[in-house]
Amino acid sequence: MLLEVFLVxxxxxxxxxxxxxxxxxxxxxxxxxGRGQKPVxxxxxxxxxxxxxxxxxxxxxxxRRLDQARFTEPLENSCFHYGTNxxxxxxxVSYWKNQFNWKKQVEVxxxxxxxxxxxxxIDIHFVHVKPPRLPEGQAAKPxxxxxxxxxxxxxxxxxxxxxxxxxxxxxxxxxxxxxICPSIPGYGFSEAPHKQDFNSVSAAxxxxxxxxxxxFNEFYTQGGDxxxxxxxxxxxxxxxxxxxxxxxxxLVSKLGLSHLLSILLGQYFPGLFGFQDEDVRRMFPFLxxxxxKILSEFGYAHIQATKPDTVGCGLNDSPxxxxxxxxxxxxxxxxxxxxxxxxxxxxxxxxLDDLLTNIMIYWVSGCIVSSMRxxxxxxxxxIGTQKHDKLTVQVPTGIAAFPxxxxxxxxxxxxxxxTNLVSFHFMPRGGHFAxxxxxxxxxxxxxxxxxxxxxxxxxxKKGE
Numbered sequence: 001m002l003l004e005v006f007l008v009x010x011x012x013x014x015x016x017x018x019x020x021x022x023x024x025x026x027x028x029x030x031x032x033x034g035r036g037q038k039p040v041x042x043x044x045x046x047x048x049x050x051x052x053x054x055x056x057x058x059x060x061x062x063x064r065r066l067d068q069a070r071f072t073e074p075l076e077n078s079c080f081h082y083g084t085n086x087x088x089x090x091x092x093v094s095y096w097k098n099q100f101n102w103k104k105q106v107e108v109x110x111x112x113x114x115x116x117x118x119x120x121x122i123d124i125h126f127v128h129v130k131p132p133r134l135p136e137g138q139a140a141k142p143x144x145x146x147x148x149x150x151x152x153x154x155x156x157x158x159x160x161x162x163x164x165x166x167x168x169x170x171x172x173x174x175x176x177x178x179x180i181c182p183s184i185p186g187y188g189f190s191e192a193p194h195k196q197d198f199n200s201v202s203a204a205x206x207x208x209x210x211x212x213x214x215x216f217n218e219f220y221t222q223g224g225d226x227x228x229x230x231x232x233x234x235x236x237x238x239x240x241x242x243x244x245x246x247x248x249x250x251l252v253s254k255l256g257l258s259h260l261l262s263i264l265l266g267q268y269f270p271g272l273f274g275f276q277d278e279d280v281r282r283m284f285p286f287l288x289x290x291x292x293k294i295l296s297e298f299g300y301a302h303i304q305a306t307k308p309d310t311v312g313c314g315l316n317d318s319p320x321x322x323x324x325x326x327x328x329x330x331x332x333x334x335x336x337x338x339x340x341x342x343x344x345x346x347x348x349x350x351x352l353d354d355l356l357t358n359i360m361i362y363w364v365s366g367c368i369v370s371s372m373r374x375x376x377x378x379x380x381x382x383i384g385t386q387k388h389d390k391l392t393v394q395v396p397t398g399i400a401a402f403p404x405x406x407x408x409x410x411x412x413x414x415x416x417x418x419t420n421l422v423s424f425h426f427m428p429r430g431g432h433f434a435x436x437x438x439x440x441x442x443x444x445x446x447x448x449x450x451x452x453x454x455x456x457x458x459x460x461k462k463g464e
Contacts (some may be wrong), residue, residue, distance in 0.1 A: 130164065142177070142214075151433060189365055232247070402438070
């Protein structure tokens with residue numbers, strides 16, 4: 001009888017031990033996002049070269065719409081507090097019509113090799129840049145970089161040379177990367193899903209397939225905004241394949257008692273909750289720097305998470321409306337203080353050519369509606385309710401915390417989700433669109449993170 005009791009207890013312990021380990025990995029989502037039923041024949045896995053091309057008819061239609069734009073007079077002295085100021089928008093549209101050279105920007109877009117391949121029923125577009133040179137005996141490290149909304153793969157064009165050829169930019173040659181920048185399905189030149197429920201786990205699964213198809217069994221990932229969520233999910237799906245996860249934005253969707261206590265008391269007893277002085281400066285007063293920001297800056301997210309097609313249809317029909325919608329984010333998400341400026345501070349960190357190139361990617365691909373749907377697919381089942389919300393990340397993680405990011409997540413909070421946090425740095429300047437705004441700062445942080453991961457893995461091998 002006693003033996004039977006021990007056997008039962010042992011079985012229960014083994015069950016919980018192994019079930020817990022299984023829960024640490026997020027299931028791969030093998031979906032079919034193409035039109036109609038999934039065919040019985042094997043999917044074409046070929047990788048096809050791609051170039052951005054725009055017909056003259058498309059440009060003529062664009063200019064016609066720009067010429068016929070209707071502008072609303074802004075309120076006096078409102079600057080960007082009500083959104084994109086139409087007086088400044090007129091100047092942007094004038095530049096768009098008379099000075100912006102899309103054909104020249106197409107050449108810029110096509111300077112890096114681009115490809116398409118079909119995965120789970122839809123065409124996936126990606127940029128794939130190999131190093132121009134490698135020191136003898138050294139291999140390039142694959143790095144998957146994922147954008148967010150309302151950005152695009154173009155956000156990475158300034159940081160790519162710093163990572164593929166760091167020595168030429170004064171960053172050394174110890175770590176050289178082979179960079180892959182896909183467009184999220186429904187963004188840019190990746191085909192939009194034709195079925196509901198394509199969320200971040202779906203995108204992570206697709207990009208995992210992409211990296212394996214390219215021959216990368218181990219690779220690093222980097223992302224901000226939606227890219228942060230996708231790369232996090234990818235690390236949860238394939239922790240043995242993701243060597244390291246680097247983020248310039250962190251999402252915490254599950255708040256516990258310790259979080260609530262730190263919100264109430266962290267300003268007065270920071271050390272008790274693991275807060276640093278910079279955490280306190282960025283987070284408090286909490287009502288102003290968190291709750292007010294959520295109420296004032298996240299209205300768009302509520303719309304996109306509920307009825308994205310309603311607004312999206314209007315934006316897809318009006319290039320000026322599309323520009324107003326996107327430019328407002330590039331203003332306030334770069335620096336909230338830019339709302340106090342008549343021009344929204346747009347050209348303080350970006351050129352109009354860069355801003356309009358990103359907008360044109362949305363316009364010529366007609367992807368604004370499908371890009372907005374991604375919010376609904378990720379949020380319609382609730383915040384913090386999905387399996388990936390409840391799982392930790394075991395993969396070595398590095399975080400670059402930029403001071404003007406919309407919401408600051410302290411290291412103490414991040415460590416609860418990313419349990420193997422090897423690098424957390426308060427960046428000296430920069431906001432939400434870090435790769436485009438501060439490419440050198442971000443590149444340096446990626447390099448130092450990878451250096452730590454590689455050395456740690458080398459020490460482990462020596463110790464075995």
